[in-house]
Amino acid sequence: MFDVTKYRDETKGVNNVLHFNNAGASLPPDIVHNTMVQHLEREREIGGYEAKAEAAQRLDQFYPEVAKLIGAKPAEIAFIENATRAWDMAFYSLPLKAGDEIITIEAEYASNYLAYLQAAKHKGVIIKVAPNDASGQVDVAALEKLITKHTKLISITHVPSQGGLINPAAEVGKIAKAHGILYLLDACQSVGQLKIDVNEIGCDMLSATGRKFLRGPRGTGFLYVREELANRLEPVFIDLHTAEWQDGNIYELAKGAIRFENWECFFAGKLGLIEAAKYANSIGSQNIANQNAMLSDYLRKSLAKINGVHLADLGVNKSAIVTFYKDGISPELCHAKLRAQNINVSVSPSSYARLDLGSRKIDSLIRSSIHYYNTEEEIETFCKAVTEL
Numbered sequence: 001m002f003d004v005t006k007y008r009d010e011t012k013g014v015n016n017v018l019h020f021n022n023a024g025a026s027l028p029p030d031i032v033h034n035t036m037v038q039h040l041e042r043e044r045e046i047g048g049y050e051a052k053a054e055a056a057q058r059l060d061q062f063y064p065e066v067a068k069l070i071g072a073k074p075a076e077i078a079f080i081e082n083a084t085r086a087w088d089m090a091f092y093s094l095p096l097k098a099g100d101e102i103i104t105i106e107a108e109y110a111s112n113y114l115a116y117l118q119a120a121k122h123k124g125v126i127i128k129v130a131p132n133d134a135s136g137q138v139d140v141a142a143l144e145k146l147i148t149k150h151t152k153l154i155s156i157t158h159v160p161s162q163g164g165l166i167n168p169a170a171e172v173g174k175i176a177k178a179h180g181i182l183y184l185l186d187a188c189q190s191v192g193q194l195k196i197d198v199n200e201i202g203c204d205m206l207s208a209t210g211r212k213f214l215r216g217p218r219g220t221g222f223l224y225v226r227e228e229l230a231n232r233l234e235p236v237f238i239d240l241h242t243a244e245w246q247d248g249n250i251y252e253l254a255k256g257a258i259r260f261e262n263w264e265c266f267f268a269g270k271l272g273l274i275e276a277a278k279y280a281n282s283i284g285s286q287n288i289a290n291q292n293a294m295l296s297d298y299l300r301k302s303l304a305k306i307n308g309v310h311l312a313d314l315g316v317n318k319s320a321i322v323t324f325y326k327d328g329i330s331p332e333l334c335h336a337k338l339r340a341q342n343i344n345v346s347v348s349p350s351s352y353a354r355l356d357l358g359s360r361k362i363d364s365l366i367r368s369s370i371h372y373y374n375t376e377e378e379i380e381t382f383c384k385a386v387t388e389l
Contacts, residue, residue, distance in 0.1 A: 136314025173202025
């Protein structure tokens with residue numbers, strides 16, 4: 001039995017809103033909020049450095065707790081201020097040069113694709129886009145055919161922000177490994193929602209955020225880098241936390257993924273993220289994934305019954321992100337009217353995924369995203385509100 005009542009009792013926000021915007025930022029469990037507030041109070045009472053020293057042993061729990069969440073080693077985890085910067089630290093640290101090829105996908109997130117464009121402009125790298133298969137997910141066989149001796153990186157988004165698709169990350173990982181190509185996975189929308197094991201997926205690098213399905217604080221995230229790779233990459237920038245100035249013109253980088261961190265960070269947020277990871281680990285990633293699959297299936301089936309509503313999710317396997325639009329009302333106005341009823345959703349504009357939404361001639365979508373603490377009753381309330389728009 002999945003104890004939804006317990007998780008709702010431990011989430012104050014469910015008393016105030018019907019929250020279907022977990023792909024934007026989930027409602028945090030009370031323990032996450034309380035932990036952050038308590039640390040901020042200690043900073044106010046005794047000073048920031050002193051509060052950090054007092055919490056040193058608790059802060060050290062970050063690495064094993066997050067590693068447990070994704071099947072990694074503690075030395076392969078770095079605390080980063082958000083998923084975008086975590087992804088950037090991985091991508092921009094790769095020694096790409098003119099003529100090197102990056103293979104990505106049609107559903108790639110805009111921030112990542114902008115980085116590819118920048119690398120193409122300033123370094124002369126070549127961007128290749130693997131097409132979708134008939135279901136709308138990346139065509140794995142077609143992706144493999146794009147590989148040449150110049151291919152240095154395969155970089156994809158696991159669960160696109162603009163739709164309910166789950167890309168076949170493990171199948172892509174097998175191809176990357178078979179050809180000896182580095183594999184970077186944007187798991188911003190999948191960590192905390194799905195069962196993630198970096199060894200099963202086969203990725204060399206993975207970026208994630210705290211604020212979405214992991215139910216952690218905003219301004220937190222993490223980066224996974226396979227240990228052997230981490231120890232031979234030179235981060236795009238370093239400081240005295242990630243490297244030691246030994247003598248004269250000599251410096252030595254820290255071992256493991258910690259070399260991608262900064263000395264200064266949001267320590268209250270880091271403590272909150274530890275609690276979020278503990279919370280998810282205590283429930284179990286597979287249990288969370290099963291509950292999300294059940295709820296999102298119910299939401300899709302319920303929305304499909306509403307006159308004028310068009311579901312927009314692609315792929316064989318679908319996530320807890322459910323996108324749609326309704327005849328006669330723009331997604332932006334739909335969002336505003338629902339918000340006026342204390343119902344939270346968001347809007348995905350085509351600028352967030354031009355290759356995907358642009359090719360489908362979709363200007364924007366309503367993005368509803370459930371999580372395991374939501375209920376079937378909330379789905380029924382939500383669909384009633386959508387019907388009446």
